[in-house]
Amino acid sequence: MARRINTYVPAGSPPGWSAVAEQVRAIVATAEPLTCYSAAELMGVLTKLALFAHAEGLPATAQVWLSREVIERFVLGCTHLTNGTKGTYRSKLLRLREAILGGDCATGKPVKLTASDAARPYTPAQMAALWSWACGQPTKQLRDGCQTLLALGRGCGLDSPEIIPLRAHDVRRIEGGPVVVAVRGNRQRLVLCRRAWERVLAEAAAALDGQAAYLFRPGRQGSSSLSRSSCLALFHTKRTHTSVSHRSLTERGYLAGDLAYNNSDPDTFQLPARALGYRLVFDYRDDQLGIQAGAHGALQIEGRWYCPSIPQPLIGATQTFRAAAPDDAAQAATAADLYRRQITARTAYELTPKGKPDAEGHQRLSCPATAGKVQCPIKPASMGTDPRLPPVRPTPSPAGPPTICRQHSITIAPEHGAKHAQALPYSTADQQRVYHRLRSSTEGFNGYAKDDAHEAIQRSQGRRIRGIAAQSLLLAFQLAHANFRKIFRWLDSLPRIDGRPRRRIRRRTTKPLND
Structure with missing residues (x-):
């Protein structure tokens, strides 16, 4: 660094540089370790100031050059520069x-004043909510990433620019001792992780053992592609303010759709359908199984809300069943029987509704221990009540128990898990009966409306017009016509007022002899 300072010469070797060069180099050599700027940055701007002062005939001393009056005259005199550069x-x-020269105040550096309030540390309840939110992410990659981010931020006190470049081997665990993080960048140092967060951080590093991968979001290719805003974006989930209409108090029955519908934007399908009073029933793709969302510590598993300490085999029951490839019928029957028993066992850990949803669609749900369905050590009143109740083994959390464990009940808002929420526990007998009946009815009507002798909705030649809006309008007319045709067909089968039968509906598709 000293060599760079001593060999610095401004571009073009302007006149007067020889008169100020020695003083400029001395000032920068003294100040560079005490500022956040590099020597090259300081040399450039101080050289311009020194040449300005020399042209003005001012003494070549730091007291004169760095006085506020000279700095202001120099900056305002650079009329060719933008205000940002000035x-x-x-x-x-x-x-x-x-x-x-030191600060302007005799007692030290002036206090910085700002109109913004200072950021307050997270309270224990807020940290528990953040941890519950991280555990409720829909994929393992998101869950691991959010938990690692919390461990580095809360457990080690690191900021986003310090988290982004960390590698897996920067986390070291001393034998029988604490977890240490080697921070990179301008403030290289060793940081001890707080004891409560050691396990989370150590497991994240152990999962990448032997790999030169980034600790946070290991799949990315470079730290330059991940900015501070994208790091903090993990804590900003989309929140909607859609409230369910009062009409939801009047249920209209079940509504089912294929695998594309439960992947829709909740604001455009799920929430409006629930506002109309429909009870949604879905099936899921393989990548939508297991944990789908979280709220107040509760986990949404395949459309329903469960205790956060539900055993892992029950969480991944459907994924395991679908991934199994039995060699013979006996193994297939065994796997199916195990899956049915696991789905039944989930019932004990499901949160219990307290009444019906209110006028805005908010639903109160009770903890299964409070409802007398399981025995949980966090809720002492539930222990020893019935030996047949399954015991709950809460997983230690670095942020403390979540809200559902600290309270008797929680409130689930309409937007909580709205994308995959459904009215019946997934894969139970009731859910399968309702879903398959509705899907069969839907596909049957699709075939009815595709009849080439009538609407033929599958043929685009019948709607020769451009634009999705016009196509949708014409398709609506075709479907309405199919509905009328089905209604009239049913009316023709009813008896007349005098009790005599109406024209019998011909069932044969062949042509009669006298036609």
Whole structure:
């Protein structure tokens, strides 16, 4: 660094440089370790100031150059620069002034004043909510990433620019001792992780053992592609303010759709359908199984809300069953029987509704221990009540028990898990009966409306017009016509007022002899 300072020469070797060069180099050499700027940045701006002062006939001393009056005259005199560049020059020169001459206050550096309130530390309840939110992410990659981010931020006190470049081997666990993080960047140092967060951080590093991968979001290719905003974006989930209409108090029955419908934007399908009073029933793709969302510590598993301490085999029951490939019928029957028993066992850990949803669609749900369905050590009143009740083994959390474990009940808002929420526990006998009956009815009507002798909705030649809006309008007319045709067909089968039968509906598809 000293060599760079001593060999610095401004571009074009302007006149007067020889008169100020020695003083400029001395000032930068003294101030560079005390500022956040590099020597090259300081040399450039101080050289311009020194040449300005020399042209004005001012003495070549730090007290004169770095006085506020000279700095202001120099900055305002750079009329060819933008205001942003002028502000940058002023900031660098004021940092040089503080390093060489000290602050303007005799007692030290002036207090920085801002209109914004200082950021307050997270409360224990807020940290428990954040941890519950991280555990409720729909994929393992998101869950691991959010938990690692919390461990590095809360457990080690690191900021986003320090988290992003960390590699897996930067986390070291001393034999029988604490977890240490080797921080990279301008503030290289060793940081001890808080004891409560050691397990989370150690497991994240152990999962990448032997790989030169980033600790946070290991799949990315470079740290430059992940900015501070994208790191913090993990804590900003989309929140909707859609409230369910009062009409939801009047249920209209079940509504089912194929695998594409439960992947829709909840604001455009699920929430409006629930607002109309429909009870949704879905099936899921393989990548939508297991944990789908979280709220107040409760986990949404395949459309329903469960205790956060539900055993892992019950969480992944459907994934395991679908992934199994039995060799013979006996093994297939055994796997199916195990899956049915696991689905039945989930019932004990499901949160219990307290009444019906209110006018806005908010639903109160009770903890299964409070409802007398399981025995949980966090809820002492549930222990020993019935030896037949399954015991709950809460997983230790670095942020403490979540809200559902600290309270008797929680409130689930309409937007909580709205994308995959459904009215019946997934894969139970009731859910399968309702879903397959509705899907069969839907596909049957699709075939009815595709009849080439009538609407033929599958043939685009019948709607020769451009634009999705026009196509949708014409398709609506075709479907309405199919509905009328089905209704009239049914009316024709009813008896007349005098009790005599109407025209019998011909069932044969062949042509009669006398036609």
